[in-house]
Amino acid sequence: MALLDNIPHETVGSHRPWPRAAVAEAGWKKAIDRLAQGKCTLLGLWGDGSEVHMALLDGKAGDIAVVSYACKDGKFPSVAARHPPALRLERAISSLFGLEAAGSPDPRSWLDLGFWDLRHPLGKRKPAGKREPYVFLPVEGEALHQIPVGPVHAGIIEPGHFRFTANGERVVRLEQRLGYVHKGIESLMAGASLKDAAALAGRTSGDSTVAYAFAFARAAEAALQVEPPRRAAYLRALAAELERLANHFGDIGAICNDASFALMHAQCGILRERTLRAAEACFGHRLMMDVIAPGGVACDLAPKGAAAARALVAEVRKVFPRLIELYDNTASLQDRTVTTGIVRADYARQFGAGGYVGRAAGRSFDTRRDLCYAPYDELKFEVPVLEAGDVNARVWIRIREVEQSLSLVEQILDALPAGKIKTAFKSSSRACEGMGLAEAFRGDVMVWLRLDGKGRVARCHLRDASWFQWPLLEVAIEDNIVADFPICNKSFNCSYSGHDL
Amino acid sequence: MRRTLFESLSHGPLTEAPPAPDKAALAELAKSVDRAARARLGRSLSIREVDAGSCNGCELEIHALNNAFYDLERFGFHFVASPRHADVLMVTGPVTKNMREALLRTYNATPDPKWVVAVGACAVDGGIFAGSYAVAGGVKDVVPVDLHIRGCPPSPTELLKGLLALLESSNRKARV
Numbered sequence: 001m002a003l004l005d006n007i008p009h010e011t012v013g014s015h016r017p018w019p020r021a022a023v024a025e026a027g028w029k030k031a032i033d034r035l036a037q038g039k040c041t042l043l044g045l046w047g048d049g050s051e052v053h054m055a056l057l058d059g060k061a062g063d064i065a066v067v068s069y070a071c072k073d074g075k076f077p078s079v080a081a082r083h084p085p086a087l088r089l090e091r092a093i094s095s096l097f098g099l100e101a102a103g104s105p106d107p108r109s110w111l112d113l114g115f116w117d118l119r120h121p122l123g124k125r126k127p128a129g130k131r132e133p134y135v136f137l138p139v140e141g142e143a144l145h146q147i148p149v150g151p152v153h154a155g156i157i158e159p160g161h162f163r164f165t166a167n168g169e170r171v172v173r174l175e176q177r178l179g180y181v182h183k184g185i186e187s188l189m190a191g192a193s194l195k196d197a198a199a200l201a202g203r204t205s206g207d208s209t210v211a212y213a214f215a216f217a218r219a220a221e222a223a224l225q226v227e228p229p230r231r232a233a234y235l236r237a238l239a240a241e242l243e244r245l246a247n248h249f250g251d252i253g254a255i256c257n258d259a260s261f262a263l264m265h266a267q268c269g270i271l272r273e274r275t276l277r278a279a280e281a282c283f284g285h286r287l288m289m290d291v292i293a294p295g296g297v298a299c300d301l302a303p304k305g306a307a308a309a310r311a312l313v314a315e316v317r318k319v320f321p322r323l324i325e326l327y328d329n330t331a332s333l334q335d336r337t338v339t340t341g342i343v344r345a346d347y348a349r350q351f352g353a354g355g356y357v358g359r360a361a362g363r364s365f366d367t368r369r370d371l372c373y374a375p376y377d378e379l380k381f382e383v384p385v386l387e388a389g390d391v392n393a394r395v396w397i398r399i400r401e402v403e404q405s406l407s408l409v410e411q412i413l414d415a416l417p418a419g420k421i422k423t424a425f426k427s428s429s430r431a432c433e434g435m436g437l438a439e440a441f442r443g444d445v446m447v448w449l450r451l452d453g454k455g456r457v458a459r460c461h462l463r464d465a466s467w468f469q470w471p472l473l474e475v476a477i478e479d480n481i482v483a484d485f486p487i488c489n490k491s492f493n494c495s496y497s498g499h500d501l
Numbered sequence: 502m503r504r505t506l507f508e509s510l511s512h513g514p515l516t517e518a519p520p521a522p523d524k525a526a527l528a529e530l531a532k533s534v535d536r537a538a539r540a541r542l543g544r545s546l547s548i549r550e551v552d553a554g555s556c557n558g559c560e561l562e563i564h565a566l567n568n569a570f571y572d573l574e575r576f577g578f579h580f581v582a583s584p585r586h587a588d589v590l591m592v593t594g595p596v597t598k599n600m601r602e603a604l605l606r607t608y609n610a611t612p613d614p615k616w617v618v619a620v621g622a623c624a625v626d627g628g629i630f631a632g633s634y635a636v637a638g639g640v641k642d643v644v645p646v647d648l649h650i651r652g653c654p655p656s657p658t659e660l661l662k663g664l665l666a667l668l669e670s671s672n673r674k675a676r677v
Contacts, residue, residue, distance in 0.1 A: 113599045115598040115599050115601065115602070116598055116634055116635060117634065118634060121634045121635070151600065151603045152551060152584075152603050152606075152607050154582035154583070155582070156550045156552075156560050156563050156564055156580060157552070157560065158552050158555070158557055158560065159551075159552050159553075159600060159603065179599055180554075180597065180599045180600050180603065181552065181554045181555070181594065181597055181599070181600065182597060182599055182635050183554055183595060183597055183630045183633055183635055183636055184630070184633035184634050184635035184636065185630070185633075187633060187634060187635075188629070188630065188632070188633050196629075199629060200629060203556040203558065203629060203630075203653075204556065205556060205557055206555070206556040206557040206558025206559070206560070206561060206654065207557055207558070207561060209556075209558065250561075250564070263502065263505070263506070266568075266569060267505065269565075269567070269568035269569065270515060270568065270569050270570075272565075272568070273565060273568050273569075273570050276565070286562070286656060287558055287561065287562075287654065289558070289653065322504065322505055323505070326502050326505060329502075330502070495557065496557070497555065497556045497557050
């Protein structure tokens with residue numbers, strides 16, 4: 001059954017590659033029914049003037065549809081009232097656009113921490129009033145105590161606030177408050193040229209700069225009906241796999257470091273550095289910022305790039321198996337990771353958790369395979385899935401993905417087509433819309449884009465995988481000891497900047 | 502584990518020779534590093550990193566300073582968990598309005614003498630995020646800055662050059 005069947009709607013033209021449908025209240029509620037019944041997955045929910053858009057995913061069929069609801073009196077029927085994964089997205093819409101989710105179980109602000117001069121920056125702006133104190137969820141019981149942490153954390157990491165309520169050492173509730181690194185990216189996008197907007201997309205979350213640029217380029221190309229050359233597609237995937245490798249090495253080491261196992265951290269740090277150096281040899285930038293651009297890639301593979309990438313693969317193949325063995329055979333380390341911070345499979349499915357968070361808890365979804373965008377439709381790889389849902393499983397998913405990425409790098413270099421690296425295109429004279437997804441190391445990144453008729457961005461929405469992972473961390477830490485939070489948090493490694501925008 | 506450890510011993514250190522201190526950084530620092538401060542701190546400097554709104558790119562490269570190739574600690578630099586233990590605040594990002602107060606509080610919690618190093622293109626003036634309703638500006642718009650290390654993000658080598666300049670100017674002044 002296609003996603004829009006039985007949902008009364010009118011298809012909106014010039015939205016690509018998946019359909020967008022304008023719905024009235026009945027259609028909107030039908031879509032919510034589908035989500036609540038688990039028949040499809042919420043892929044995104046965002047504001048656009050006085051409209052709200054909701055992206056639905058049928059993961060098995062690899063099908064996506066967007067439904068749009070024009071708010072009446074600034075209100076739309078709450079999705080979160082029946083489908084909790086929508087809650088923070090709705091709260092963000094309310095804070096950024098001033099559109100109210102009627103019937104929402106939690107109307108507190110999100111991202112707006114009361115420090116701006118204005119309210120509803122993306123909707124009808126009005127001056128900010130007096131800053132209201134934020135009310136955390138109530139906790140009741142004898143012998144409970146609270147531990148406030150952040151926004152400034154103890155390590156070299158991003159800022160956010162965690163409010164722990166503990167009974168002795170056991171966490172009974174964690175509540176997150178995010179938004180500290182909100183930079184107003186979507187507001188800066190509006191009116192920007194494609195080039196400037198691509199640069200902003202590439203700086204939404206620095207660790208996933210390639211994935212964001214990839215998703216943004218795909219959205220722009222879908223809107224403008226541009227096909228990048230095959231060589232460009234292959235080079236994009238090379239950059240994306242190098243980025244995945246670098247992040248997975250960093251994460252595996254850092255997770256072990258949070259169990260005070262410094263040797264793994266040091267060894268993985270070496271592999272991460274070697275990966276970044278190979279990336280620089282290939283594309284001239286360690287994090288590969290601005291390499292992917294709408295139409296193709298901004299620079300070709302450097303003459304010594306292929307050799308550097310092959311040398312990296314050889315080195316990792318030599319060293320990494322021993323590190324896996326070390327991880328697997330160190331009882332003190334296993335003691336910290338096995339059965340810690342369990343994500344339940346039904347939550348992973350309900351929230352549509354991407355990346356290692358979902359895959360470690362039985363959700364087999366990977367945009368590279370299930371939406372099979374170029375060049376992954378021509379490459380062979382497996383998507384590892386485990387059931388345990390604990391820190392250990394999230395480590396193992398990363399380990400298995402490292403192996404897959406090594407193979408992908410080799411396949412890309414073996415089959416790298418010759419030819420152009422960019423397709424020239426003209427900006428459309430009519431408004432057009434496009435949507436693009438790419439698989440970042442932590443899960444799927446979604447970019448939705450509307451271009452005006454003058455080659456500028458009218459509206460761009462970026463949705464990080466973290467939106468659907470952060471809430472699961474709150475649940476995963478329950479009943480664990482406070483001291484296990486860092487290792488659990490690191491095993492999620494959610495993005496703050498990608499979430500806060 | 503033993504095999505990994507022995508091999509690490511046999512292939513020699515990966516740590517690379519340090520780059521020369523950055524000249525521009527030396528010039529910028531000439532104004533701010535005073536002798537009295539240096540005398541009290543000795544050779545080592547404790548750094549507290551504060552992300553005031555970055556995209557996390559700078560953090561990744563700051564992290565890399567601790568890996569075997571750059572080994573920042575050999576120069577006496579050490580990342581600490583509390584501003585109360587710090588001599589240097591290393592601040593990244595455009596300062597978002599949501600982080601301004603937290604940055605100020607961190608600055609005020611750092612004992613004197615202290616230096617502020619602003620890292621990354623955004624930390625100079627907000628970079629590509631300048632002009633947003635949610636951005637307060639560069640780091641210098643919120644707290645006094647002694648040294649800027651530019652780049653998007655600066656590579657570990659560039660970071661090292663800047664930090665070595667900090668160390669050198671403070672030492673030179675101390676000898677006056």
